[in-house]
Amino acid sequence: MSHPARPTGNSAGADSVRDREIAVEQEHLDQVYRRLEEKIDEAEFLMNDAAKRGQVGTPGALAERDAQVFRAGIHLNRLNNEFEDFLFGRVDLLPGKDGKKGPDGAYTSVEPADDAVRDDDSADIAETLHIGRIGVLDSDYSPLVIDWRAPAAAPFYRSTPVDPGRVVRRRVIRSKGRRVLGVEDDLMRPELTATLNGATLPVIGDGALMAALGQARSHTMRDIVSSIQAEQDLVIRAPAASVTEVSGGPGTGKTAVALHRAAYLLYQDRRRYAGGILVVSPTPLLVAYTEGVLPSLGEEGQVAIRAVGSLVDGAEATAYDEPAVSRVKGSARMLKVLRKAARGALEGDRTPAGGRGGRGGRTAGQPAARSNGQLAFGDDDPGTARDDSGANSATGAPPGTPGRAATPTRLRVVAFGRRLELESDELHRIRQSVLGGAAPVNLLRPRARKLLLDALWAKSGAASRAGDHMAKGDAELAAELRGGFDDDVTSEDSFIEFLDAWWPELTARGVLAAMADERRLGRWARRILNPNETRKVARSLRRAGPDGTGPLSVHDVAILDELEQLLGTPSRPRRRRELDPLDQLTGLEELMPQREESQRERAERLAAERTEYAHVIVDEAQDLTPMQWRMVGRRGRHATWTVVGDAAQSSWSDPDEAAEARDEALGNRPRRHFTLTVNYRNPAEIAALAAKVLALAMPGMESPAAVRSTGVEPRFSAVRDGDLAAVVREEAGRLLDRVDGTIGVVVAMNRREQAARWLAGLGDRVVALGSLEAKGLEYDATVVVSPAEIADESPAGLRVLYVALTRATQQLTVVSTGRDDPDEQGVPDLLRE
Numbered sequence: 001m002s003h004p005a006r007p008t009g010n011s012a013g014a015d016s017v018r019d020r021e022i023a024v025e026q027e028h029l030d031q032v033y034r035r036l037e038e039k040i041d042e043a044e045f046l047m048n049d050a051a052k053r054g055q056v057g058t059p060g061a062l063a064e065r066d067a068q069v070f071r072a073g074i075h076l077n078r079l080n081n082e083f084e085d086f087l088f089g090r091v092d093l094l095p096g097k098d099g100k101k102g103p104d105g106a107y108t109s110v111e112p113a114d115d116a117v118r119d120d121d122s123a124d125i126a127e128t129l130h131i132g133r134i135g136v137l138d139s140d141y142s143p144l145v146i147d148w149r150a151p152a153a154a155p156f157y158r159s160t161p162v163d164p165g166r167v168v169r170r171r172v173i174r175s176k177g178r179r180v181l182g183v184e185d186d187l188m189r190p191e192l193t194a195t196l197n198g199a200t201l202p203v204i205g206d207g208a209l210m211a212a213l214g215q216a217r218s219h220t221m222r223d224i225v226s227s228i229q230a231e232q233d234l235v236i237r238a239p240a241a242s243v244t245e246v247s248g249g250p251g252t253g254k255t256a257v258a259l260h261r262a263a264y265l266l267y268q269d270r271r272r273y274a275g276g277i278l279v280v281s282p283t284p285l286l287v288a289y290t291e292g293v294l295p296s297l298g299e300e301g302q303v304a305i306r307a308v309g310s311l312v313d314g315a316e317a318t319a320y321d322e323p324a325v326s327r328v329k330g331s332a333r334m335l336k337v338l339r340k341a342a343r344g345a346l347e348g349d350r351t352p353a354g355g356r357g358g359r360g361g362r363t364a365g366q367p368a369a370r371s372n373g374q375l376a377f378g379d380d381d382p383g384t385a386r387d388d389s390g391a392n393s394a395t396g397a398p399p400g401t402p403g404r405a406a407t408p409t410r411l412r413v414v415a416f417g418r419r420l421e422l423e424s425d426e427l428h429r430i431r432q433s434v435l436g437g438a439a440p441v442n443l444l445r446p447r448a449r450k451l452l453l454d455a456l457w458a459k460s461g462a463a464s465r466a467g468d469h470m471a472k473g474d475a476e477l478a479a480e481l482r483g484g485f486d487d488d489v490t491s492e493d494s495f496i497e498f499l500d501a502w503w504p505e506l507t508a509r510g511v512l513a514a515m516a517d518e519r520r521l522g523r524w525a526r527r528i529l530n531p532n533e534t535r536k537v538a539r540s541l542r543r544a545g546p547d548g549t550g551p552l553s554v555h556d557v558a559i560l561d562e563l564e565q566l567l568g569t570p571s572r573p574r575r576r577r578e579l580d581p582l583d584q585l586t587g588l589e590e591l592m593p594q595r596e597e598s599q600r601e602r603a604e605r606l607a608a609e610r611t612e613y614a615h616v617i618v619d620e621a622q623d624l625t626p627m628q629w630r631m632v633g634r635r636g637r638h639a640t641w642t643v644v645g646d647a648a649q650s651s652w653s654d655p656d657e658a659a660e661a662r663d664e665a666l667g668n669r670p671r672r673h674f675t676l677t678v679n680y681r682n683p684a685e686i687a688a689l690a691a692k693v694l695a696l697a698m699p700g701m702e703s704p705a706a707v708r709s710t711g712v713e714p715r716f717s718a719v720r721d722g723d724l725a726a727v728v729r730e731e732a733g734r735l736l737d738r739v740d741g742t743i744g745v746v747v748a749m750n751r752r753e754q755a756a757r758w759l760a761g762l763g764d765r766v767v768a769l770g771s772l773e774a775k776g777l778e779y780d781a782t783v784v785v786s787p788a789e790i791a792d793e794s795p796a797g798l799r800v801l802y803v804a805l806t807r808a809t810q811q812l813t814v815v816s817t818g819r820d821d822p823d824e825q826g827v828p829d830l831l832r833e
């Protein structure tokens with residue numbers, strides 16, 4: 001970009017032009033604030049007035065008061081929220097092709113009028129627009145500030161010197177509260193001599209993008225609303241229909257773009273997205289890092305940002321299984337195992353009595369079977385089938401329902417004064433016939449109950465009497481007889497207890513706990529998993545404890561969600577949510593002020609209320625396993641989608657299998673694909689080093705172009721047999737002196753606790769991260785510890801290393817161990833030419 005009109009150097013002349021331009025923008029900001037204050041006064045007046053009317057006390061006046069308070073509340077809330085730094089941009093435009101204005105008072109034409117530029121390349125500015133976080137109209141309805149998401153703001157982001165449209169000068173305004181601090185301009189039509197109100201258009205500064213990129217990072221992501229680049233803007237404003245796919249290398253702004261897109265969609269069609277927007281993020285760390293962005297864009301409430309391990313209510317998984325285990329748990333094969341488990345778990349444990357030491361008998365909390373002589377399961381009926389199979393005794397905690405008694409093998413009831421029995425083979429036949437279809441197991445219980453009654457009825461003798469009635473043409477009497485029989489049986493405690501034990505309501509947690517039993521899992525996983533895999537998976541599930549309520553791993557959560565589907569939730573009366581009086585009035589509680597709800601609480605509430613969303617945004621999509629795609633897919637069955645990711649950063653070992661699952665989740669909705677090409681995070685020096693790993697991980701894949709360089713080369717340090725802890729600590733300390741913001745120390749997953757200890761006491765600017773946790777995050781400086789360890793840790797290790805190497809905005813230090821085979825300069829084998 002060339003700026004012929006830009007004053008050079010730091011001369012007094014340049015400063016005075018800058019000061020003058022700052023004063024110009026200050027004047028505009030003052031005007032905006034005056035207008036906002038008028039609006040606040042209006043809102044407060046409405047509140048007070050409403051309060052007075054409330055004293056009248058008639059129902060009509062009350063409703064009116066509440067409606068007014070509500071509207072005024074929205075107003076105040078938005079104004080107060082967005083007072084900070086809300087004016088950030090300005091464009092000076094040539095006259096448009098036609099004279100039409102849009103609803104925001106700006107001219108709509110994108111192209112300049114044919115006579116906008118005179119033959120001598122001079123032109124007059126016809127329109128100046130200010131861009132901010134919300135739109136503000138003056139009392140005469142002229143636009144004082146255009147909302148950044150409005151169509152009229154698009155030229156601010158889209159215009160480039162190659163395709164400038166009507167934009168002559170694009171200005172970023174830096175302000176804090178009521179004060180304008182600086183301006184930075186870019187000329188889109190440097191060839192023109194443009195005048196504004198008769199004076200030449202001045203141009204100030206080096207552009208805002210570089211200023212933004214050089215800033216120190218904190219532990220939270222900033223919005224990029226004042227410097228969104230043209231290729232990013234195309235994605236943000238892409239029409240919401242169907243699926244928008246975005247790929248791009250590290251640091252190209254995929255996460256930033258995805259979040260700004262959420263804000264844009266809400267602005268564009270608030271009603272449609274009242275159905276909620278779900279943002280799926282790979283880790284809780286990335287959720288915490290990004291969750292401030294939407295509020296800073298004035299959007300809260302409708303967007304739930306959730307880690308993939310927290311998508312199921314009540315689960316907040318942060319633990320990772322070892323790679324060999326997560327590979328199995330995430331794969332599509334797991335679905336087959338779960339289908340078997342969901343049905344198999346209905347059957348009690350077949351472990352012979354006493355076969356599992358210490359766990360025999362009923363578990364605490366289990367309702368004791370009432371023995372009334374008719375109950376044919378449990379220990380109170382010696383001489384039943386228990387003797388031959390052992391299945392009738394309550395051994396261990398059976399599956400499905402924690403603490404449930406073992407599956408009964410005989411049903412005995414008394415009905416119409418007669419003792420009726422169903423033996424184990426009859427029960428087995430009934431069970432198999434009910435399980436024949438694909439319906440969720442818990443929803444089949446009514447069918448099972450019906451078939452049990454049919455079988456008892458057939459034995460009751462009453463059936464033949466009913467047959468006689470039918471023969472005489474008295475269908476009504478026959479039906480009455482049958483109805484009476486069913487009532488008689490189903491009111492028996494013994495029948496109810498039998499049904500509860502024989503066809504218990506299974507919970508996903510319970511089935512998961514049952515899968516921790518290796519023999520059981522082996523049965524369900526026969527010919528799907530090999531014995532080694534079965535053993536490892538079962539062992540990993542024991543972490544969740546005997547009742548399945550202990551901590552889960554990230555990959556367990558998708559399994560839990562799948563099980564919930566396979567089991568189904570029987571309908572039961574819903575508990576009414578406690579209502580805020582205002583909710584009843586408006587149903588729009590999110591918009592009310594004075595409600596201090598954190599992003600997390602909001603996400604939780606949204607998740608509790610919703611199982612499906614209107615739009616689903618998947619960040620780091622390359623990492624979702626097939627099972628996770630199924631889980632996420634269920635949350636957006638009727639949604640439109642934005643899917644962002646980078647295949648080169650995938651930590652999943654089987655990309656083809658994941659792609660298949662992704663296709664299934666997204667269905668046959670049409671897709672539109674965008675690619676982001678510029679790396680805004682890493683300086684060229686760091687990007688060049690990372691590119692070496694990319695070449696190993698994915699030969700032929702192109703790295704995004706780094707937008708800036710710092711002149712600081714990555715630093716190498718090798719620890720052959722010395723003290724790794726001391727060196728890493730020293731390198732982190734060294735970086736603390738060299739950058740103002742954050743420092744991330746990235747280690748192999750199995751070293752993360754250890755690394756946290758190494759860094760103790762260095763302060764909260766320094767954090768230790770396992771390689772999988774570094775996903776999506778960024779730091780001013782990073783220390784990457786033992787590239788070889790990270791690369792060897794999983795089948796996708798080289799791609800995980802690529803992620804680790806691309807986290808720094810300024811400086812990178814690589815610490816190698818002997819395993820890295822470093823050369824004399826300390827450069828590890830993996831990072832040499």
Ligand SMILES: Nc1ncnc2c1ncn2[C@@H]1O[C@H](COP(=O)(O)OP(=O)(O)OP(=O)(O)O)[C@@H](O)[C@H]1O
Binds near residue numbers: 250
């Ligand atoms: N237009 C922009 N203006 C200013 N900063 C930007 C812009 N685009 C991206 N950035 C900054 O670049 C950094 C990288 O952005 P982001 O994290 O969204 O990239 P990403 O593509 O998701 O990266 P990764 O794939 O490595 O997770 C962030 O600090 C972001 O704020």
